[in-house]
Amino acid sequence: MDAYIAVDAGGTQIRAALFQAGAKNIEPLNIQRLPTRSKPQAFDVLTSTIEAVWPQDMRVRGIGVAVPGPLDPVTGIISFTANISDWENFPLKEKLETYFNVPAAVGNDANMAALGEWKYGAGVGHQNLIYITISTGIGSGIISDGRLLLGHRGLAGELGHITVIPENGPMCGCGKRGHLESVASGTGIARYVTEQLANGRTSLLTKAQPNAREIGEAARQGDELSIEAYQRAGTYLGRSFADCLHIFNPSILILGGGVTKSADLFFEAMHAAIESSVISPDYTTGLTITFPALGDSAGLQGARSLAEISFS
Amino acid sequence: MDAYIAVDAGGTQIRAALFQAGAKNIEPLNIQRLPTRSKPQAFDVLTSTIEAVWPQDMRVRGIGVAVPGPLDPVTGIISFTANISDWENFPLKEKLETYFNVPAAVGNDANMAALGEWKYGAGVGHQNLIYITISTGIGSGIISDGRLLLGHRGLAGELGHITVIPENGPMCGCGKRGHLESVASGTGIARYVTEQLANGRTSLLTKAQPNAREIGEAARQGDELSIEAYQRAGTYLGRSFADCLHIFNPSILILGGGVTKSADLFFEAMHAAIESSVISPDYTTGLTITFPALGDSAGLQGARSLAEISFS
Numbered sequence: 001m002d003a004y005i006a007v008d009a010g011g012t013q014i015r016a017a018l019f020q021a022g023a024k025n026i027e028p029l030n031i032q033r034l035p036t037r038s039k040p041q042a043f044d045v046l047t048s049t050i051e052a053v054w055p056q057d058m059r060v061r062g063i064g065v066a067v068p069g070p071l072d073p074v075t076g077i078i079s080f081t082a083n084i085s086d087w088e089n090f091p092l093k094e095k096l097e098t099y100f101n102v103p104a105a106v107g108n109d110a111n112m113a114a115l116g117e118w119k120y121g122a123g124v125g126h127q128n129l130i131y132i133t134i135s136t137g138i139g140s141g142i143i144s145d146g147r148l149l150l151g152h153r154g155l156a157g158e159l160g161h162i163t164v165i166p167e168n169g170p171m172c173g174c175g176k177r178g179h180l181e182s183v184a185s186g187t188g189i190a191r192y193v194t195e196q197l198a199n200g201r202t203s204l205l206t207k208a209q210p211n212a213r214e215i216g217e218a219a220r221q222g223d224e225l226s227i228e229a230y231q232r233a234g235t236y237l238g239r240s241f242a243d244c245l246h247i248f249n250p251s252i253l254i255l256g257g258g259v260t261k262s263a264d265l266f267f268e269a270m271h272a273a274i275e276s277s278v279i280s281p282d283y284t285t286g287l288t289i290t291f292p293a294l295g296d297s298a299g300l301q302g303a304r305s306l307a308e309i310s311f312s
Numbered sequence: 313m314d315a316y317i318a319v320d321a322g323g324t325q326i327r328a329a330l331f332q333a334g335a336k337n338i339e340p341l342n343i344q345r346l347p348t349r350s351k352p353q354a355f356d357v358l359t360s361t362i363e364a365v366w367p368q369d370m371r372v373r374g375i376g377v378a379v380p381g382p383l384d385p386v387t388g389i390i391s392f393t394a395n396i397s398d399w400e401n402f403p404l405k406e407k408l409e410t411y412f413n414v415p416a417a418v419g420n421d422a423n424m425a426a427l428g429e430w431k432y433g434a435g436v437g438h439q440n441l442i443y444i445t446i447s448t449g450i451g452s453g454i455i456s457d458g459r460l461l462l463g464h465r466g467l468a469g470e471l472g473h474i475t476v477i478p479e480n481g482p483m484c485g486c487g488k489r490g491h492l493e494s495v496a497s498g499t500g501i502a503r504y505v506t507e508q509l510a511n512g513r514t515s516l517l518t519k520a521q522p523n524a525r526e527i528g529e530a531a532r533q534g535d536e537l538s539i540e541a542y543q544r545a546g547t548y549l550g551r552s553f554a555d556c557l558h559i560f561n562p563s564i565l566i567l568g569g570g571v572t573k574s575a576d577l578f579f580e581a582m583h584a585a586i587e588s589s590v591i592s593p594d595y596t597t598g599l600t601i602t603f604p605a606l607g608d609s610a611g612l613q614g615a616r617s618l619a620e621i622s623f624s
Contacts, residue, residue: 070594079594128464142559144468150457151561152440153594158558161591163551164478174591239475246470247454247559249463279473279486282382282391282465 003029003058004311005050006304007065008297010109011083012036016049019304021061021312026120026294026301029055042084043092047099054100063096063104064307066112066299073154076106105310107148111157112302113292114141115148117254119305121293128250131292132159133257134237137173138181141302144248160185162240180240184233186212186259193229201225216262227265234266238273245274245283256292263291315341315370316623317362318616319377320609322421323395324348328361331616333373338432338606338613341367354396355404359411375408375416376619378424378611385466388418417622419460423469424614425604426453427460429566431617433605440562443604444471445569446549449485450493453614456560472497474552492552496545498524498571505541513537528574539577546578550585557586557595568604575603 002021006028007014014036017028032052037045050063069081076093096104107115114123114131123129129143138160142149149156160181161174169178170191182188189212197208204223207214219226241253255263271289278284294301314333318340319326326348329340344364349357362375381393388405408416419427426435426443435441441455450472454461461468472493473486481490482503494500501524509520516535519526531538553565567575583601590596606613 070592126464128468144456145459145462147457147459149560152438152563152598153561155592155594156440156456156559156561158591161558161589162474162555163589164475166476166548166551172591176589176591179589179591236478239478243474243555246473247468248461249465249468251464277473277475277488277491279470279484279488279491280382280467282467286464 001058002061003055004304004307005053005060005063006300006307007046007050007063008109008112008299008303009046009065009067009081009084010036010299011068011081014046014049015300016053017300017304018053018055018058020058021308026297028053036083042086043090043095047096050096050100060100060102062102062307062311063100064112064303064305064310065092065096065104065106066109066303066306067092067106068109070155071106071108073105073107073150076104078106103311105306107302107306108154109299110139111141111148111150112306113139113256113294113298114143114157114254114302115305115309116294116298116301116303117292118143119308120301121298122254122290123252126250126252126288128248129252129254130159130244130248130250131254131256134185134255134259135257136185136187138185138257142248142250159240159244162243164236164240180236184236184240184259189215189229189233189259192232193225196225196229212259212262216265219262219265230262230265231269233259234269235273237266238270239277241270242274242277242283245278245287249283251286252288252290254290254292256298260291313370314373315367316373316616316619317365317375318612318619319358319362319375320421320424320612320615321358321377321379321393321396322348322611323380323393326358326361327612328365329612329616330365330367330370332370333620338609340365348395354398355402355407359408362408362412372412372414374414374619374623375412376424376615376617376622377404377408377416377418378421378615378618379404379418380421382467383418383420385417385419385462388416390418415623417618419614419618420453420466421611422451423453423460423462424618425451425568425606425610426455426469426566426614427617428606428610428613428615429604430455431620432613433610434566434602435564438562438564438600440560441564441566442471442556442560442562443566443568446497446567446571447569448497448499450497450569454560454562456562471552471556474555476548476552492548496548496552496571498569501527501541501545501571504544505537508537508541524571524574528577531574531577542574542577543581545571546581547585549578550582551589553582554586554589554595557590557599561595563598564600564602566602566604568610572603
């Protein structure tokens with residue numbers, strides 16, 4: 001029997017899971033976790049986690065790895081990751097292949113979550129899918145005409161960096177201004193409220209710098225500023241989603257990340273903005289807008305799918 | 313010997329051309345044109361043009377057709393076209409296949425121009441290409457990871473309808489507000505100048521409603537308003553192109569259409585806006601920004617490529 005090994009190398013833990021080739025269910029045969037470590041043991045922790053699930057009686061066709069941060073999907077070289085400081089220009093694919101003597105493929109975490117939701121989650125059966133995770137930042141992965149969108153150097157699919165406030169927009173996590181992430185992420189929502197409070201807006205909020213979750217709670221208690229902050233984010237998200245509909249004509253949008261726990265606070269504004277921006281009802285007719293089905297295992301299922309696609 | 317027939321069904325003329333299968337040059341074996349007619353003879357003109365190039369001694373593998381207007385690339389049903397009024401919900405693919413008894417494929421003109429430039433023009437050798445034509449409107453076609461981007465219902469690739477002025481933007485050709493086309497097309501440039509003149513701005517322009525070409529001429533004579541109008545369009549184009557770089561990570565942008573004859577007036581502002589919006593130099597390093605190589609035969613070469621891809 002053959003098997004694949006999937007790895008989600010996250011910022012806090014590394015998970016490795018063993019899947020039987022051809023299996024359709026999402027439960028692995030074996031799964032192990034270890035806390036992620038930075039310099040100098042990150043790769044050692046990764047190999048230990050993989051060894052812990054390595055099968056005795058099956059042939060491993062290949063290893064798929066989801067990694068936070070930009071990377072080249074062809075060479076498998078990681079540009080950098082936020083929490084693993086010695087993975088800078090790190091040839092992860094080559095290192096794994098040398099160590100385990102099986103082929104390996106790597107993908108960034110948002111792309112892998114999109115792939116996971118497509119193959120095993122909320123997007124099964126669709127061929128044009130956009131996955132967006134809205135939390136501290138905004139990440140995304142795109143399945144277009146049945147393939148993961150990668151681009152020339154594997155850097156495609158960054159919907160969080162669509163410019164939405166062209167003049168003097170807020171600073172984005174990337175260092176440029178007015179991107180969707182700077183306005184509609186949890187960070188963006190919190191910044192807007194903090195600015196409004198500093199400008200003397202009255203609010204039920206007592207902290208000077210509330211976070212998105214606290215703003216959500218205040219909104220549900222009727223706080224006008226907090227309600228407005230989420231609606232504002234929804235409007236910007238909706239406009240950018242309309243851009244995405246025109247660009248990709250998807251049949252499904254999957255919205256994940258912590259901010260979507262407050263979907264009740266921004267979905268109406270989001271839908272209104274989509275409707276007021278979209279050039280034809282053909283783009284929204286039959287469009288599914290939904291939530292992820294896989295929770296925090298989307299990246300792991302994506303890494304599994306990547307291995308299946310790459311080494312079938 | 314085998315052959316393909318390519319057709320560009322434009323608003324003013326229909327061109328049909330015969331290409332030998334496997335040929336790499338852009339010169340057809342035979343080409344014919346007829347003026348486009350609307351009701352009720354549009355399809356008759358199309359078939360006559362194709363019959364005029366039909367070979368006596370070669371087998372036709374298939375017909376590819378470029379059509380202005382939205383269509384379903386799978387069913388080959390045209391939703392509508394601006395200048396051919398009886399092609400509304402028109403099953404062009406099926407009609408052609410019945411009439412000629414060979415397979416047919418249809419694509420919209422911007423997608424076909426992208427395909428043509430990719431296979432036979434300025435984009436040869438690239439796998440991630442964005443083609444944008446800036447004239448009265450803004451059309452586009454996208455090659456992503458070596459395939460024409462189509463989307464769920466074939467409506468993908470509409471970069472002209474990215475929202476760039478979110479609040480109270482100008483009316484777009486599509487009926488919605490603030491899209492790139494409404495701001496940076498020839499029509500958008502002319503509207504901006506017309507509005508500024510109506511507001512009392514001084515200018516060398518003597519007409520109350522100059523067109524984009526006249527504004528370009530005035531700009532070259534030093535007219536400040538006209539210079540500003542093109543720079544403004546360049547800034548909006550550059551921001552949207554940065555969005556496209558983040559979304560598609562292409563290796564080449566091909567900019568066509570009448571407005572690019574005034575590239576000298578807006579390219580500097582366009583490049584500055586790209587640089588100020590892009591999240592990493594990795595998106596622009598090695599990026600080619602260039603003009604089409606095929607002129608008005610891009611659509612025809614694209615229809616040929618579509619036939620080659622579909623019926624090889």
